[in-house]
Amino acid sequence: MSNSFKFTKPEWELLKDKKLFETPIFSLHQLELNPARQQSLHPYYVLKAPEWINMFPLTKDNEIVLVEQYRVGVDQTTLELPGGMVDAGESPLEAAKRELLEETGYKSNEWELIGKTSSNPAILNNFTHLYVAKDCTYTGSNNPDGSEDIKVHKMPLNDFLDLVRDGTVHHAIVLAAVAQFLLNERSE
């Protein structure tokens, strides 16, 4: 394990938190912070969202299960690790198992947490929990949400890493999981 890093204690103090807008995915808040540290005196805007999860679903043959779906933010079809939102009352691991089954029809009995990434610490309050699911098997059918229109793909793990390298797979939180997966591999 690494040398530890000592963070400076933040001296910012929250004075006001006003919810401006709510969507099914996040709510938009306007914050006022302690003016002693806020030299430019402008308000700050953050999104609040539940925790998210994604996972490397690997079969016993070291193939990875991926999802292709339309993403409205970039107005493109993307290729990604399966993932989603942790529902109320769920643990991140329960959400990961549910999302894998719903989106791909695959399940696993061998889950490992490989890291936790802040989805975007500048504007989002939440973290994404990153898993590897080994020995995944197909249950026979998937069952995505009504708003999801998902195609499932399976390919050798190294082909997936090539698609990350060449930019075909480009979702930042998917790449965050790739970083933890590769660092995990290096330390083994």
Place this chain on the structure above:
Amino acid sequence: MSNSFKFTKPEWELLKDKKLFETPIFSLHQLELNPARQQSLHPYYVLKAPEWINMFPLTKDNEIVLVEQYRVGVDQTTLELPGGMVDAGESPLEAAKRELLEETGYKSNEWELIGKTSSNPAILNNFTHLYVAKDCTYTGSNNPDGSEDIKVHKMPLNDFLDLVRDGTVHHAIVLAAVAQFLLNERSE
């Protein structure tokens, strides 16, 4: 290079785009998409923002230059690669050079684009351009924005990778750059 992946042509069609709110970092938009593909008929919310950049600033001794700063989204002080927003009229590379100098006081004449990641394709329209800046040298002073309160750190590259591995460094877009850096290394 990898096998190519053939994406399905997205059949979603944008019907309406209404800006709900504007902040200095992003604007919030409500979209209506082609109902033929939008089975649940709810509106979609996306954030529009300029392109972002970050970079691995490496010295000739293979040390990396990092920034510690308060991040309002997670209400924590974080340790990150330097980075920021591409200003109007700037190229991503120009922004990277400017941000490195402003945030850390370091500069480099040897820049390489190692990838481009969608900052969050589900809710954000923009991409983050990921660079390596080699042979960085200190100019004598940094000059962060008024709203930034940045501490600069320098450490061996491997110590930084250890801090990513153990979760001390956790920003998703920083980890995305780590993924491309490691994949780049593997393919060399």
